[in-house]
Each structure stands twice: as structure tokens, then as C-alpha cells.
Amino acid sequence: MELFEVKSEPLSLEDITKKVERREAGAITTFIGTVREWTKEKRTLYLEYQAYEPMAAKMLAQIGKEAEEKWPGTKMAISHRIGRLEISDIAVLIAVSSPHRKAAYEANEYAIERIKDIVPIWKKEHWESGEEWIGNQKETVPYPSGRPHL
Amino acid sequence: MELFEVKSEPLSLEDITKKVERREAGAITTFIGTVREWTKEKRTLYLEYQAYEPMAAKMLAQIGKEAEEKWPGTKMAISHRIGRLEISDIAVLIAVSSPHRKAAYEANEYAIERIKDIVPIWKKEHWESGEEWIGNQKETVPYPSGRPHL
């Protein structure tokens, strides 16, 4: 049972929640990132995720370690899916258990922000009008062909 | 399919997540409140939840309405269980979907805080050494017999 994983198979919310359940932890938060059909006026047909797999799994585990240091008593699990994903498919799952709810929320949100900063995973949007590797970690400025605005 | 409910049957994370799923919402947060075995040095054997059921369901719906006004575009569902609950049983589930993750986290945390303020539901702790209705909505100052410190 890997707490931090990158895989091609569908992700299960039930499974990841079980990974962090503990009798002393009364609060669990989960984050479910799904493939959105509409981003502003643009319609996504499907997505493709690519990862530098061994390093991505390591970085996810590092995020978990960071969170457990910042919020002692929390336990985290993260799964990220790669390959082709359809609309509404789950791309990422984050689960955090904690004796206290505040830490469970904060550590969870910390994790998704860190994923978008440091984990080597990329998504390619496929629209009716074309396709594009999304390159900005905070999803605000997509640029074509993996080439950032310099 | 009720978005806001108070019931005696076990709660399902899968079910409540489905209630808020939408193709335009790429982020879903859930909160799972479970029965904790240990609160500081005190060991809980089991809990009993009582509700003013029709009003509690109304208040949950009101929290959802407040959240949808504060965070436009979010959709919320809340289920609260009542009756006898064992350690690790789920007492409350909150799910929020949103096109953007920040709102999904914030609205979810708002909901659990509001539940602890305004929803007429009470829990009775059963310990080895006795039992007690917990009376302070933020769980910081339990008092015996439903009688607050005045």
C-alpha cells in the first residue's frame, strides 16, 4: 500500500481514504481533482498526463513529509494518475487525516499547491481546435509546445 | 437524492461525492468526521448523536445556501448521522464541488464550523468512567448534563 503513487489505473477515493484512517484521527479531508470539460469558453475533449514517474513519486512523498513536519499528527496520501483521461475522470487524490480538522484542511491545500509547483507531471489539453502541453504550474498561463514566455 | 440530510444509517463517501459532481467542476473537497477513540487522555467507547431532525436538516440546507452565496459556483452536500456510533464510524460528511479549488476548500471548512455553531445536533460521549452530553459547540468545554458554565 503506497501512500504516494503515480499510476495509469483509475483512482479510488475509498482506497486512498483507507490509507490515512486512524483511530485517533477524527478528521479526514480529501481533495479530488477531476478533468473539467470547460475552462472559460474552451471545451476539453480529453487530457493526457505524462510524468517523470520515479521522481514524481519521490516528490509526492517529500510533500507528505513536509506536511507532517508543518502539521504534526497529520498523515497524508497522494495518488496521481497518468495517461489518457476523459472528462470527469479523477486526475489526483489527496487525503489527510488528523486529530484536528484545521490541520487536515491546511495540509491538504498545501499539498495541491506544492504538487503544482514541484512534481514533474505535465498535462496536455486536447480541444476541438487543437492540443497543447500546459506549462505553467499554476495553470494561469498555458503556452504552446512546452515553451514558456521568456 | 437529498443534498442535506440527517439519518441513522451509515454514511457513504462515494454517495455524497456523486451528489456534487459536475462536468464543469474540476475540484471536489470532502470532509469526513469520524468517531475518535482518544481525546487527550480520555478513551471513548462509543458516541450517541441526537438531533432535532427536521430543523437540523433545514439548518444544513441553510449552510449550503450561505456557502453558495459566499462562493458562487460551488455546490455543497452535507450528511450527518445520528444514533449510536462506534469508533471510526463516520458522523458527518461534507462535499463541495467547484470549478476552482480554493473555493472548494474554503466553503468546506466554513460548513463544518457553521455546523458546530447552529445545527441542532448533540453528541453524548460514553467513556469507561461515565457519560456526558457534550455541550460546547466548538468542543472545547464539555460540561455535564447539558448544563453550560454560567
Next chain:
Amino acid sequence: MIKILLFAGLREEAGKSEIEIKADNLSISGLKQQLLETYNSLNLNGAMIAVNEEYATEDTVVKSGDVVAFIPPVSGG
């Protein structure tokens, strides 16, 4: 008749979950006084009040047929 609902610790103190009081056009504080004549050990001071499933205040006036709930500090979630 005004129906009074009790919960949690208050229910245990009173030994019942519902009490009916013959009254009409009475403020909540008046109702409390009347209730305490019979149930003098009930501690209603920390409780919020709901009339017909909506939160109300001490000076809310209730009529016959209304349902008044005394809501001790809540502890759900």
C-alpha cells in the same frame, strides 16, 4: 397548547422529550417562567430557542399551536 421540545441534557433533566403547556400569546421569557414552575431544576439559561424550527429570541411571542424547542449548545460535526 404550546408544545415544548427538549434535547440532550435538558431532556434527561426533565425526564421527557416533550412537554405541553396551556398558553397563548406568551413571550418566550414568559413561557420559560411557566415551565420552571413545574420543572424547577431545568437549566434553560444556556439554551437557544427555536419556534417552529426557526431560531427565535426571548421576546418572541408564541401562540397556541406553536412548537418551541430549547436547544442546548450544539455539538454535532
Next chain:
Amino acid sequence: MIKILLFAGLREEAGKSEIEIKADNLSISGLKQQLLETYNSLNLNGAMIAVNEEYATEDTVVKSGDVVAFIPPVSGG
């Protein structure tokens, strides 16, 4: 031999996911120069660098047998 890994847009620009370069004791910036001699359209400026699966900097020195990954801005989550 230093193994170079390319991802996402960089992989498509180069038309391959791995490139091997004969080199030893070379800084990342030196490695980039050598790589651009063959793949002159590759835009490496926005990419982070990892050496053996750990983030590294331009002046990190790599040896034969090391794996260097060019990591364009990430977009997981």
C-alpha cells in the same frame, strides 16, 4: 555517457524522450551547450533540472552515468 530525459513539449520538440551524450565532469550549463549543438531548436530556458531524480542547478557538475532530466514548468494536479 550522460543520459538526458525530456518531457512534455521538450520531448515533442526533440522527437525523442532520451538522449545520450558522451561527457563526464560537466556542469549543467556546459551540458546544455553541448545539447543545443545538435538540437538547436530546443528551448531549455524555462526548464528546471534534475540530476538523478533530485532538483539541481546550472552549476551542478554531472558525471558519466548520471541521469539529467529537463523539467518544463509542471502542470499536474
